[in-house]
Amino acid sequence: MDIDFYLDYVQAAIEARGPAWRYNEYECCGVDFDSFFAARAYDRYHQALRDYRHEAEQIVAALGLDPSATVLDMGCGTGAFALHAARCYRMVYAIDVAQAMLGRARRQAQRAGLTNIEFHRGGFLTYQHEGPPVDAVVSVAALHHLPDFWKLVGLHRLASILKPNGRLYLFDVVFSFEVCRCAPALERFIEKMSVPRVPDSRRAAEAHVREEHSTCGWIMEGLLERAGFRIDTADYRDEFLAEYLCTKHPRTAPAANVIAAAGQRR
Numbered sequence: 001m002d003i004d005f006y007l008d009y010v011q012a013a014i015e016a017r018g019p020a021w022r023y024n025e026y027e028c029c030g031v032d033f034d035s036f037f038a039a040r041a042y043d044r045y046h047q048a049l050r051d052y053r054h055e056a057e058q059i060v061a062a063l064g065l066d067p068s069a070t071v072l073d074m075g076c077g078t079g080a081f082a083l084h085a086a087r088c089y090r091m092v093y094a095i096d097v098a099q100a101m102l103g104r105a106r107r108q109a110q111r112a113g114l115t116n117i118e119f120h121r122g123g124f125l126t127y128q129h130e131g132p133p134v135d136a137v138v139s140v141a142a143l144h145h146l147p148d149f150w151k152l153v154g155l156h157r158l159a160s161i162l163k164p165n166g167r168l169y170l171f172d173v174v175f176s177f178e179v180c181r182c183a184p185a186l187e188r189f190i191e192k193m194s195v196p197r198v199p200d201s202r203r204a205a206e207a208h209v210r211e212e213h214s215t216c217g218w219i220m221e222g223l224l225e226r227a228g229f230r231i232d233t234a235d236y237r238d239e240f241l242a243e244y245l246c247t248k249h250p251r252t253a254p255a256a257n258v259i260a261a262a263g264q265r266r
């Protein structure tokens with residue numbers, strides 16, 4: 001191989017990775033979703049726990065947008081929301097760091113004849129939105145993959161993708177129990193997430209608590225506000241789930257240096 005070509009290649013790879021302090025969102029914490037079998041198992045597990053269609057209908061109703069809207073689903077997984085959204089809106093951007101989850105979502109979209117979804121590999125910290133700003137961003141059960149400081153950076157980047165007054169729907173595992181009661185509350189969470197006919201479900205729930213980054217409700221509210229959102233409603237369920245409906249504050253600062261610095265790592 002030509003040595004100059006090789007050195008250019010190495011230099012480009014180093015630049016693309018960015019500074020060593022940058023969080024690598026492509027390195028998974030907790031459950032690893034990035035294999036064909038993991039993506040298939042994900043749907044088997046989650047469809048035993050949740051009703052995708054009902055959830056998506058509730059999100060569409062909460063957003064209150066008209067069919068000409070454009071919506072971005074961050075951490076779309078196998079398409080639980082994105083596939084439904086494509087039937088309701090003009091354009092859907094479906095984004096995920098895990099190629100296998102995106103692949104499954106893409107195949108299901110093709111099977112359903114949905115042509116108005118753009119799939120992109122990327123995440124809260126690295127996705128570069130090249131289309132016009134969107135009317136709404138939806139993110140379900142994905143933000144807990146980032147530690148709190150990086151959640152703030154990710155939320156700030158989402159605000160920069162939204163039109164002024166655009167809406168954010170965020171659902172995640174967020175803790176709202178008193179810390180002195182954390183042991184029984186977390187046991188209850190693990191119990192609720194365990195599905196008897198999915199043997200690994202208990203292990204996945206335990207790994208969630210031990211290794212992923214679910215935070216407290218009061219921290220999440222602070223992060224949303226600091227990132228430039230007004231919280232219209234905050235709904236805490238079962239002491240470990242939370243749903244936020246937010247509006248991008250008209251005076252949200254444009255994405256600053258830290259946002260650019262957080263991008264571009266694969």
Ligand SMILES: C[S@@+](CC[C@H](N)C(=O)[O-])C[C@H]1O[C@@H](n2cnc3c(N)ncnc32)[C@H](O)[C@@H]1O
Nearest residue numbers: 025075076077080097098123124140141142145
């Ligand atoms: C629990 S699944 C939720 C998937 C989907 N939103 C749903 O409702 O079923 C979490 C998803 O977040 C993705 N993810 C993890 N870290 C991410 C990041 N930094 N940015 C975007 N997506 C991420 C995972 O690959 C996975 O598909």
